Amino acid sequence: MVFVLFIFLPWIFPLFGGYTHLATEVLIWSIFVLGFNLVLGYTGLPSFGHGAYFGVGAYVIGLVQFHLFRGLWIPLLMGTLAGGLAGAIVGIFLAKKRGIYFALLTIAFSQLSYFVAFRWDSVTGGEDGLTGIDRIPLQIPGLISVDLVDPLKFYFFVYVIFVVSTILIWMMVHSPFGRVLTAIKQNETRARCLGYNTALYKWAVFTLSGVFAGLAGSLNSLLINGAFYSSMHWAQSGNVVIMSLLGGGLTNFFGPILGAVVFIVLRDLISTITEHWMLIYGLLWVFILIFMPEGILGILTKKRVRMSLRGLVEKTQPVPEKQG
Amino acid sequence: MPSFAEWISQIANGLNLGLLYAMVALGLMLVLGVMEVLNFSHGVLITLGAYFALTIRAKVGYVPALILCPIFVGAVGLFLERVTIRRVYGQDPLFGLLITFGCAMSIEELIRMIWGRVGHTFPAPKLMAGPIDLGFMFYSKYRLFLALLAAFLIFLVWLFLEKTPYGSIIKAGVSDSEMVMALGKDLRRLRTYVFALGAILAGVAGVIAAPIWSIKSTVGNEFLMASFVVVVLGGIGSFWGTVIGGLLVGLSISISVMFLPRFSLIVPYILMAVVILIKPRGIMGEKSLLE
Numbered sequence: 001m002v003f004v005l006f007i008f009l010p011w012i013f014p015l016f017g018g019y020t021h022l023a024t025e026v027l028i029w030s031i032f033v034l035g036f037n038l039v040l041g042y043t044g045l046p047s048f049g050h051g052a053y054f055g056v057g058a059y060v061i062g063l064v065q066f067h068l069f070r071g072l073w074i075p076l077l078m079g080t081l082a083g084g085l086a087g088a089i090v091g092i093f094l095a096k097k098r099g100i101y102f103a104l105l106t107i108a109f110s111q112l113s114y115f116v117a118f119r120w121d122s123v124t125g126g127e128d129g130l131t132g133i134d135r136i137p138l139q140i141p142g143l144i145s146v147d148l149v150d151p152l153k154f155y156f157f158v159y160v161i162f163v164v165s166t167i168l169i170w171m172m173v174h175s176p177f178g179r180v181l182t183a184i185k186q187n188e189t190r191a192r193c194l195g196y197n198t199a200l201y202k203w204a205v206f207t208l209s210g211v212f213a214g215l216a217g218s219l220n221s222l223l224i225n226g227a228f229y230s231s232m233h234w235a236q237s238g239n240v241v242i243m244s245l246l247g248g249g250l251t252n253f254f255g256p257i258l259g260a261v262v263f264i265v266l267r268d269l270i271s272t273i274t275e276h277w278m279l280i281y282g283l284l285w286v287f288i289l290i291f292m293p294e295g296i297l298g299i300l301t302k303k304r305v306r307m308s309l310r311g312l313v314e315k316t317q318p319v320p321e322k323q324g
Numbered sequence: 325m326p327s328f329a330e331w332i333s334q335i336a337n338g339l340n341l342g343l344l345y346a347m348v349a350l351g352l353m354l355v356l357g358v359m360e361v362l363n364f365s366h367g368v369l370i371t372l373g374a375y376f377a378l379t380i381r382a383k384v385g386y387v388p389a390l391i392l393c394p395i396f397v398g399a400v401g402l403f404l405e406r407v408t409i410r411r412v413y414g415q416d417p418l419f420g421l422l423i424t425f426g427c428a429m430s431i432e433e434l435i436r437m438i439w440g441r442v443g444h445t446f447p448a449p450k451l452m453a454g455p456i457d458l459g460f461m462f463y464s465k466y467r468l469f470l471a472l473l474a475a476f477l478i479f480l481v482w483l484f485l486e487k488t489p490y491g492s493i494i495k496a497g498v499s500d501s502e503m504v505m506a507l508g509k510d511l512r513r514l515r516t517y518v519f520a521l522g523a524i525l526a527g528v529a530g531v532i533a534a535p536i537w538s539i540k541s542t543v544g545n546e547f548l549m550a551s552f553v554v555v556v557l558g559g560i561g562s563f564w565g566t567v568i569g570g571l572l573v574g575l576s577i578s579i580s581v582m583f584l585p586r587f588s589l590i591v592p593y594i595l596m597a598v599v600i601l602i603k604p605r606g607i608m609g610e611k612s613l614l615e
Contacts, residue, residue, distance in 0.1 A: 040418075046416070046417065046418035046421065048421065093597065093600060093601070096604065097604075099417050100356065100360065100362050100417040100418075100420075100421070101560065103362060103417070103418065103421055104362060104552055104555065104556055105556060105600075107549075107552055108549075108552050108553055108556055108593060108596060109593070109597075111549045111552070111553075111593065112590060112593040112594075112597075115587075115589050115590045115593070116590060119586045119587055119589070119590065120586075120587075234549075235429075238422075238425055238429075241418075241422060242422075245422070276433050276436075276437060278429050278430070278432065278433035278436075279429075279430050279433035279434060279437070281426075281429055281430075282426045282427060282428070282429030282430025282431070282432075282433065283426070283430055284426070285422060285423065285425060285426025285427075285429065286408050286423055286426040286427060286430070289412060289419055289422055289423045289426065290408070290411050290412070290423070293415075293419065
């Protein structure tokens with residue numbers, strides 16, 4: 001149903017005063033948030049630094065296009081893999097952590113990437129960003145050539161990638177791998193005692209979500225024809241979390257997609273009314289967390305988030321006595 | 325190679341910055357330990373301290389502002405705790421982080437609405453402007469004052485934690501808050517006080533940092549991010565870990581600025597990564613419920 005609905009998005013959005021660009025943005029963020037939700041919703045790990053992997057993908061596609069290979073697929077693939085590689089490296093530090101400590105480290109590493117993007121201007125363009133990333137036509141030699149500069153054609157290009165990604169993530173969640181992730185969320189110690197190498201699973205899921213973040217970042221560079229350091233800012237990482245929660249990512253597979261749609265449309269509408277979007281945005285956060293942590297889909301399906309979150313912290317674990 | 329004099333002055337600057345970071349990070353660490361909330365609004369409270377100082381100093385002068393601003397920021401902290409953070413206690417630790425993040429966003433925008441988007445300068449008070457002759461070198465009077473005040477406040481926090489009954493309860497709360505509750509201590513009130521204490525420290529930091537960093541709506545965020553690193557580096561729940569972490573971050577920035585001026589802000593993060601590879605809980609961190 002979601003897939004069918006999204007085919008018509010470029011025609012639905014103008015009804016609310018939107019445009020194709022916005023619809024493409026929704027798709028890109030949906031990929032990002034779905035991948036992110038593997039970590040947050042399914043494994044119960046509070047990552048607050050996913051903007052970094054989005055940003056890595058965004059820069060790498062541009063750099064590959066400029067310096068290595070001018071094409072569509074190879075830069076896109078490299079950007080995607082770069083996001084995964086960055087996730088894999090940071091994942092090494094995170095694999096044995098959880099809870100607030102996990103969050104703290106993800107923030108610190110995303111801030112590191114932010115500084116690197118900002119200061120290493122010979123490569124990243126620093127404050128000006130990396131501009132002039134082109135949408136190179138999609139070609140199968142002798143058969144077809146699709147000019148992706150056209151917004152609508154580009155939308156459908158992203159749409160196909162979105163569908164494939166969603167199916168992949170769906171399969172992952174419903175595979176034995178996905179069940180181990182859920183087991184880790186519910187009780188990591190128990191999963192470990194059952195013989196699963198939980199650290200390895202956590203590392204793997206973090207890397208995978210990095211891959212999807214990298215993919216989304218690369219696509220976004222194609223959409224806006226550039227890569228900017230602001231995409232690595234922690235506010236960006238916050239956006240992913242709120243989209244996931246808003247739609248109901250903790251309770252429903254499709255929550256993140258709904259969250260992305262509602263968030264992006266809302267942001268677009270509110271910023272046409274007032275320039276103080278940040279104020280409303282902050283209040284929205286507080287409201288969601290206090291009154292509807294289960295998200296929109298969670299409320300509709302009447303699932304309680306407290307239940308699904310219980311497993312995140314093991315409060316019953318004994319703590320060794322502290323000296324001094 | 326930088327000259328000897330450069331080394332001395334950069335080390336002095338690093339200690340200076342480090343003490344300030346340590347003071348800010350102590351507030352963050354205590355809130356994190358006792359409330360299990362990673363307080364994202366800590367940065368905006370610092371900014372608020374600076375802007376309060378801007379307004380209050382214009383009315384009543386520097387010294388009253390230095391005393392009044394932290395109190396006002398503490399009051400804002402109390403309000404935040406009452407209205408928002410209190411509602412997510414006992415839930416997933418992510419919620420505390422997110423709700424303070426939301427508060428930070430809103431307050432930052434409010435600051436821009438009230439005081440405008442342009443930055444303000446905030447000169448040091450006349451008495452402390454200019455350099456002082458320390459015998460072997462000249463050093464900014466104001467930075468010396470900043471370091472002494474930060475060190476004094478860190479000392480006060482230490483006294484409070486080590487020598488008062490409240491301190492023992494807080495330390496116990498850092499290690500196991502449920503046990504503290506089970507022993508009949510009023511954890512709700514304790515949390516409120518700790519949050520207010522953190523906010524007051526943030527407020528002081530905002531006021532005393534203003535002459536050096538000047539005042540803009542994002543000034544506190546730099547301190548917030550630095551104090552995250554300090555807490556990871558030093559270890560959650562450790563007073564001395566946080567102080568050492570703060571000094572290390574300050575020194576690593578100020579020393580690396582002589583060699584790699586563009587990348588000096590990145591150095592603390594690399595230091596952090598190296599430390600947690602060797603000691604996963606930070607320099608003085610111990611096992612706690614937060615993991």
